[in-house]
Amino acid sequence: MLSVVIPTRDCERALVRTLAVLVGAAVAGAVREVIVADGGSQDETTKVAEIAGCNVQVSPDPPAARLRAAATAARASWLLFLRPGAMPDPAWAEEAIRVVEDLERRGTLEMAAVFRIEPAGNPSLGGQAMALLREAVRRRPSPDQGLLIGRRFYDSLGGHPDGAAPEEALLDRIGRRRLIRLRSGITGGESTGI
Secondary structure (H helix, E strand, O other): OEEEEEEEOOOHHHHHHHHHHHHHHHHOOOEEEEEEEEOOOOOOHHHHHHHOOOEEEEOOOOHHHHHHHHHHHOOOOEEEEOOOOOEEOOOHHHHHHHHHHHHHHHOOOOOEEEEEEOOOOOOOHHHHHHHHHHHHHOOOOOHHHOEEEEHHHHHHOOOOOOOOOHHHHHHHHHOHHHEEEEEEEEEOOOOOOO
């Protein structure tokens, strides 16, 4: 049902964390494939991805071009972009599939979804409240929240635009009114070097 796209570069440990979280969703049939769009890692990132059964695409192109190429290669009609190290909570797949099915049933395909950011570690109740408050007042979503988007909508937006911050620019093109915030949380996510 979903093609997961992860842009990488020299982030083998972070990638292991994300791939471990995706295993259950793959077994349940929610994740059809994982595409790793690597920017020429010098560590074991691509080896980790290959061992995990990912479709690995290595290119020296900038992140936007790699992300667009991965989206073009994806076999599913819905794409889930995650940063390496991102770990959605255990219930994420069920909720994501429910949202996709609901949007398709209603014919509302020009919508996308992001996860709710979870505080790292096991914070106190006050720490959790502060994290929720920060997310509530945040003006725009962050690429750390992942992005669930239909391929047609992604293509109609032109995919990830070229430039220094393609993930942020795509979220800006989508706009807050066309973004659903999932109840499922996400932690981690590294932008370093992607």
